[in-house]
Amino acid sequence: MKLLVIEDDAKTAAYLHQGLSEHGFIVDTVAGGDDGLHLALTGRYNLIILDILLPQRDGWSVLTELRRHEVQAPILMLTAQDAVPNRVKGLELGADDYLVKPFAFSELLAHVRALLRRGPSRQPEILNLADLQVDLLRHRAQRGGTKLDLTPQEFALLSLLIRHTGEVLSRTLIAEQVWDINFHSDTNVVDVAIRRLRRKVDEPFETRLIHTVRGVGYVLETR
Known part of the structure; x- marks a missing residue:
């Protein structure tokens, strides 16, 4: 948030x-x-x-x-x-x-x-996708009942993705929302952060949820 x-x-x-x-x-x-x-x-x-x-x-x-x-x-x-x-x-x-x-x-x-x-602009406190659950207010995430040990930045990135489930987010938008509004998206910091998040959210589990849309950005969805 x-x-x-x-x-x-x-x-x-x-x-x-x-x-x-x-x-x-x-x-x-x-x-x-x-x-x-x-x-x-x-x-x-x-x-x-x-x-x-x-x-x-x-x-x-x-x-x-x-x-x-x-x-x-x-x-x-x-x-x-x-x-x-x-x-x-x-x-x-x-x-x-x-x-x-x-x-x-x-x-x-x-x-x-x-x-x-x-508040009038609030979203549900807990968002779910498949076996992934993200508690936005308590800043906790789990998958398949297993707690995910995320850094604050990783949690912010995962929260952004799950709040826009099924929507392809550009690297520029991700950088703007997770890091800083003046962030220069010509670096690979978004890609590095996504790789780190995948190691915790996707790799230990059978089904991948974080997908790359080549030339555009990333999307969280079931396929």
Whole structure:
């Protein structure tokens, strides 16, 4: 799942990026309100974490514009202000949840997972294909009842493939979604990552699920 963090404090942004990435999320971070609004409107995010006090435009304005453009991703507001009117304002403008700084990362992670479970853009928590099962929220995968020992990056790659079962994904799209939006797809990092994932997901089992479409990319499906 892909998250956007709009937070101008560099330490907080780095803290969130590292913690959420370690739990298997794909995370983009941006410091300014205008830049954050642009990414939120043009990207495909499952959830947005939005600070209120931002340069360029504040979080209230970003929130208002996102809902005006009918962006359906759940929005978690972050603020150092614990006043009830601020919380009410955020909820009335379309925020889904509210977290006051300072906060424990475990608390933020619980809020994120709860929003993803009930958010309007959520997918099923557990996806299945043949004997492969992927738990998107708990970041666990198993095949034939055997737990797959995946790195966070491998899990992100497998999650992308199973969320698009039967759809051929180009190397460029995979690189953009799993690594970075500015990733240069002329390297073989996608092919290397697919080979490593196949060793864990396919090679120990009789039926192959990850297939190469020559000249295009990769697809997860039964054949």
